[in-house]
Amino acid sequence: MAWVGYALISALAIALVGLLQKRTLQNEHSAEYVMVFSAMKWLMFFSYFRSSISWSVTSTELLWLVATGLAGAGAFYFLTKSLRRSELSVVAPVLALDPGLTFLLALVFLGETVQGIQLIGILLLLIGTYVLELRHYPPGWWRDSTKHPGRIFDPFLQLGKSPGGLFALCALLSFSLANVIDRHILQSVSIYTYLAYTLSIMAVFSLIVFVSGRRPVTLFRRHRLTVIPILLAAGLHLIANLTQLQAVSLTAVGLVIALKRLSSLVDVLLGGKFFHEHNLPQKVLASVIMLVGVYFVVQ
Numbered sequence: 001m002a003w004v005g006y007a008l009i010s011a012l013a014i015a016l017v018g019l020l021q022k023r024t025l026q027n028e029h030s031a032e033y034v035m036v037f038s039a040m041k042w043l044m045f046f047s048y049f050r051s052s053i054s055w056s057v058t059s060t061e062l063l064w065l066v067a068t069g070l071a072g073a074g075a076f077y078f079l080t081k082s083l084r085r086s087e088l089s090v091v092a093p094v095l096a097l098d099p100g101l102t103f104l105l106a107l108v109f110l111g112e113t114v115q116g117i118q119l120i121g122i123l124l125l126l127i128g129t130y131v132l133e134l135r136h137y138p139p140g141w142w143r144d145s146t147k148h149p150g151r152i153f154d155p156f157l158q159l160g161k162s163p164g165g166l167f168a169l170c171a172l173l174s175f176s177l178a179n180v181i182d183r184h185i186l187q188s189v190s191i192y193t194y195l196a197y198t199l200s201i202m203a204v205f206s207l208i209v210f211v212s213g214r215r216p217v218t219l220f221r222r223h224r225l226t227v228i229p230i231l232l233a234a235g236l237h238l239i240a241n242l243t244q245l246q247a248v249s250l251t252a253v254g255l256v257i258a259l260k261r262l263s264s265l266v267d268v269l270l271g272g273k274f275f276h277e278h279n280l281p282q283k284v285l286a287s288v289i290m291l292v293g294v295y296f297v298v299q
Helices: 003-024 030-052 059-085 088-095 098-110 116-136 141-147 149-161 165-185 191-212 224-248 253-260 263-275 280-297
Strands: none
Touching: 003 059, 003 224, 003 253, 003 263, 030 059, 030 191, 030 224, 059 088, 059 165, 059 191, 088 165, 098 116, 098 165, 098 253, 098 280, 116 280, 191 224, 224 253
């Protein structure tokens, strides 16, 4: 299968995971959800791929694996916190900034160059975020902003102040950091070794977060049927990880992440339909602008 096929499978799986997570997190605490999700995903991976794992890595590789594992675990935790507090069709377009931010971090830490068309793509990503945040403002707001130029930046500031917005930004930063580290570490370790370490780190991280909150384990007693969507989400997320990494092994990681973020448009459309969310036309417009930006960024 070509890399495009793997990336599209990853995008579809991530979109479905987002819908399942939003539905489940309407009833469950984020720390509780992440702990059960991580445990299920860890068990599924080691049940099917135990024989493909090599634990032999250098000390330097181990440090990189720990770093990307913690970044990925933090990103998922922040994402669940954001989904619990915000609409899915708000969180998904913010995550579409991932390829642009990944590129900027790679420029700083890996010395990658920026071409003119990529700068246009980054600008479109920012414009898309701006359009998304204009939902907080009444029609004609822009006329007042011409009298007070400083107010033109209010929509960006509003994102960090909105419920779940700061968590979405933290998730975005964590995902992008993990992507930059992955570019390096996957050159020296296999996909299965990478997942063995990172999934183990995520499981331990989620357990520590849960225990530190001193919350009783109530998931199975309160909502027994909730286990089924969590199990399904964990399986789909594992498929998304495997297909994304397989695609990365065949082409540039930026192309894969950009195509994977097509999931944001699916989540915006389906999130508005299934969860009766608001300002859907504006969110769709923002998502389209951001996805066009993604296309230019990876050129």
